Amino acid sequence: MKKIIEKLEKNQYYLAVFKNPFTYITGAVLLSILQIALLASAGNPWGVSGTFTNWAAWIYEALGGSVDKWFYFSSLGAQNTLNAGFLNDPGSIQNVGIIVGALLATLLASQFKFKKIKSFRQVIAAALGGTLMGYGARLAFGCNIGALFSGISSLSFSGWVFGLFLLIGAFIGSKLLARFFM
Amino acid sequence: MKEYTLDCLGEACPVPLMKTEKKINSMEVGDVLVVQIDHSCAMKNVPEWARTQGYNVEIEEVEDGEWEVVIEKTK
Amino acid sequence: MSENGKSIQRSGARAPRKPKKSQIPYGMAVLIVMIIIGIALSSRSATLAMYWIFGSCFGFVLQKSRFCFTASMRDPWITGSTSVTKAVMVALAITTVGFTAIKYGAFLNGLPIPGMSYVVPISFATAVGGILFGTGMVIAGGCASGTLMRVGEGFGMQMLSLFFFLVGSLLGAYHFGFWKINFISNGPKIFLPDYFGWFGAVVIQLLIIACIYIAADLWQKKKMGA
Numbered sequence A: 001m002k003k004i005i006e007k008l009e010k011n012q013y014y015l016a017v018f019k020n021p022f023t024y025i026t027g028a029v030l031l032s033i034l035q036i037a038l039l040a041s042a043g044n045p046w047g048v049s050g051t052f053t054n055w056a057a058w059i060y061e062a063l064g065g066s067v068d069k070w071f072y073f074s075s076l077g078a079q080n081t082l083n084a085g086f087l088n089d090p091g092s093i094q095n096v097g098i099i100v101g102a103l104l105a106t107l108l109a110s111q112f113k114f115k116k117i118k119s120f121r122q123v124i125a126a127a128l129g130g131t132l133m134g135y136g137a138r139l140a141f142g143c144n145i146g147a148l149f150s151g152i153s154s155l156s157f158s159g160w161v162f163g164l165f166l167l168i169g170a171f172i173g174s175k176l177l178a179r180f181f182m
Numbered sequence B: 001m002k003e004y005t006l007d008c009l010g011e012a013c014p015v016p017l018m019k020t021e022k023k024i025n026s027m028e029v030g031d032v033l034v035v036q037i038d039h040s041c042a043m044k045n046v047p048e049w050a051r052t053q054g055y056n057v058e059i060e061e062v063e064d065g066e067w068e069v070v071i072e073k074t075k
Numbered sequence C: 001m002s003e004n005g006k007s008i009q010r011s012g013a014r015a016p017r018k019p020k021k022s023q024i025p026y027g028m029a030v031l032i033v034m035i036i037i038g039i040a041l042s043s044r045s046a047t048l049a050m051y052w053i054f055g056s057c058f059g060f061v062l063q064k065s066r067f068c069f070t071a072s073m074r075d076p077w078i079t080g081s082t083s084v085t086k087a088v089m090v091a092l093a094i095t096t097v098g099f100t101a102i103k104y105g106a107f108l109n110g111l112p113i114p115g116m117s118y119v120v121p122i123s124f125a126t127a128v129g130g131i132l133f134g135t136g137m138v139i140a141g142g143c144a145s146g147t148l149m150r151v152g153e154g155f156g157m158q159m160l161s162l163f164f165f166l167v168g169s170l171l172g173a174y175h176f177g178f179w180k181i182n183f184i185s186n187g188p189k190i191f192l193p194d195y196f197g198w199f200g201a202v203v204i205q206l207l208i209i210a211c212i213y214i215a216a217d218l219w220q221k222k223k224m225g226a
Helices: A002-008 A012-019 A024-042 A049-062 A076-084 A090-108 A120-139 A144-153 A157-180 B015-025 B042-052 C024-044 C046-065 C069-078 C083-108 C124-140 C144-152 C156-182 C192-224
Strands: B003-007 B032-037 B056-063 B066-072
Touching: A002 C024, A024 A144, A024 C046, A024 C083, A049 A076, A049 A090, A049 A120, A049 A144, A049 C156, A090 C024, A090 C046, A090 C144, A120 A157, A120 C124, A120 C144, A120 C156, A144 A157, A144 C069, A144 C083, A144 C124, A144 C144, A157 B015, A157 C069, A157 C124, B003 B015, B015 B032, B015 B042, B015 B066, B032 B042, B042 B056, B042 B066, C024 C046, C046 C144, C069 C083, C069 C124, C069 C144, C069 C192, C083 C192, C124 C156, C144 C156
Parallel strands: B003 B032
Antiparallel strands: B032 B066, B056 B066
16 A cells, blocks of 8 residues: 555656646636536536525524524525525535545645644734625625626626726735735 | 745745745845745745746745745845 | 756755655545545435535635635735736636526527526625725635635634634625615626627627736736746
């Protein structure tokens, strides 16, 4: 077993597919193929952050809260998703798949390392950045995936408008990062 | 010719890149900077940035998921 | 190896490296568990198993290519590098063609056009959402997909930012009624083929993507000189 792995680690095809990073353009082509295949088979393009809202609602309800009266969850579709639960929600399964797929890629490259939070500065950055993203994604109907990548590809002008303001936000974020989080 | 080490372990993008840029700018021509990183994205964008600047770059994987990017300031 | 072929001279003796442990066996184990989960899901519903496969593939490709939508918006401001920005433009161009083919096919056959729920109203909320999201993703070091991918890579910081992403989502959902009544419900939904025709919409969009690609290329040349 050990011998086989040692041999594998020097194999040029292993190195090309599993060890060395793909170029950004390779990534772009592969993600595009997946996006197109997903729209063709599922009837909807890729989205990530809408599912996070359901995760948040489940946790909130598990802690004793209730979102039944919230306008956001008032549609029949939203109620059905919430009632069906995590294991019957395609979006949740897909998001967990992203985590596990990334884990698989990291392990097959022998590059996994748990990276602890290093400083209080990182805690503040994660808390502030995460909250801003979560709130912003609800206002704009999605994140870089749902509102930008899938939105623009769906020939929706909203994707371009969102992208323009993202760029402005990224400028503000870069300045804040250089000033407070370096 | 001096050698400097920059500890960016545990830092997320784009902090390693920003720190590297700042450090390199304060160095003399001929000096070498060793950037320690454990962020798989920084392991791609730090060398890429240094190469565009025309510096010599080497990447060494020192541990599982840990790299040293060695940059020689050539100009 | 450095570009000129000779390696960089480093001062001082370095401690000999202890041999690295291969993580491939753990990777194999994860792969087997993933397959078992896939089979278990498919016995419940084929749809769930399909999403499991898509999610895993997205995660794998994101990690391998370090594809990062955050970097595409951030790096132009920080270092002037636009290599990720250009890659995003390539992805948008390919996906635009593929998506339109699927949508147009449905349209020709008189079927409902898929994915129209992603054509959303444009309003003041889009602008505020974009700025908040753009600021947040740079500070947290990753957007939604990037955060998930980095959780898989073992980043403690992104696990925390995922938790706060949920907190922000809950807050956003709680306030959603306010934004909907005051802004979103007055916003127009603009589906480009309604204005330019199917062919016109694709041509115009591809031209815009090409212009941004060229602008990004020139930006990098100006900022970085290469």
